[in-house]
Amino acid sequence: QVQLKETGPGLVQPTQTLSITCTVSGFxxxxxxxxxxxxxPGKGLEWMGFIRSGGSTEYNSEFKSRLxxxxxxxxxxxxxxMNSLKTEDTGVYYCARDSPLRRSLFDYWGQGxxxxxxx
Amino acid sequence: xxxxxxxPTTMAASPGEKVTITCRASSSVSYxxxxxxxxxxxxxxxxxxxxxxxxxxxxxxxxxxxxxSYSLTISSMETEDTATYYxxxxxxxxxxxxxxxxxxxx
Numbered sequence: 001q002v003q004l005k006e007t008g009p010g011l012v013q014p015t016q017t018l019s020i021t022c023t024v025s026g027f028x029x030x031x032x033x034x035x036x037x038x039x040x041p042g043k044g045l046e047w048m049g050f051i052r053s054g055g056s057t058e059y060n061s062e063f064k065s066r067l068x069x070x071x072x073x074x075x076x077x078x079x080x081x082m083n084s085l086k087t088e089d090t091g092v093y094y095c096a097r098d099s100p101l102r103r104s105l106f107d108y109w110g111q112g113x114x115x116x117x118x119x
Numbered sequence: 120x121x122x123x124x125x126x127p128t129t130m131a132a133s134p135g136e137k138v139t140i141t142c143r144a145s146s147s148v149s150y151x152x153x154x155x156x157x158x159x160x161x162x163x164x165x166x167x168x169x170x171x172x173x174x175x176x177x178x179x180x181x182x183x184x185x186x187x188s189y190s191l192t193i194s195s196m197e198t199e200d201t202a203t204y205y206x207x208x209x210x211x212x213x214x215x216x217x218x219x220x221x222x223x224x225x
Contacts, residue, residue: 044205044216044218044219045162045205045207045216045219046216047213047214047215047216058212060213060214061120061213094161094162099164099167101167102152102167102168103209104152104207104208104209104214105152105164105168106154106162106164107164107173109161109162109163110161111161112161
């Protein structure tokens with residue numbers, strides 16, 4: 001069955017870089033867009049960006065200058081890297097799969113990884 | 120960027136009561152998706168393309184709307200419907216969520 005799981009550091013210092021891995025099973029990354037969404041106390045749910053089935057990316061302009069999304073299809077993994085972290089980046093980070101029913105509908109989500117930005 | 124404004128922010132309904140949650144877009148959009156999120160869990164797709172129920176969603180739920188105004192309706196509130204509901208849209212290469220409506224049981 002379809003599964004997504006995020007792994008990453010629980011704590012990151014301000015100005016440092018956040019790296020999160022989303023490991024998927026039950027489907028191929030070359031057939032689906034994969035999205036990143038975060039949920040913060042200050043802004044709620046925020047779309048961060050996606051990587052297309054073909055490997056190209058699209059980012060929310062809010063994060064564009066400091067966000068990178070990539071993947072390793074051989075390992076069924078999608079990666080999020082965001083630099084210059086601030087305390088406001090504290091929140092839960094989710095990877096999600098785009099539904100085959102409709103682009104931009106997220107049909108499967110990971111459990112999320114809690115990230116705290118603090119010194 | 121299209122801003123989605125949900126109302127109310129919080130509400131409580133009695134079992135059997137009809138519930139309506141509204142989502143207003145700052146510009147016209149073609150469709151709206153809705154998600155349900157319970158505490159400690161990830162959001163789940165609930166209603167997509169404005170009015171289609173996601174797999175497993177009870178038919179007491181319905182969605183409607185067009186342009187800048189969309190709504191999610193529960194015909195008869197049940198305890199298990201307690202959750203936060205978010206609307207979401209995608210247009211012009213920008214995807215946004217509403218700020219959520221927390222629905223509680225009275």
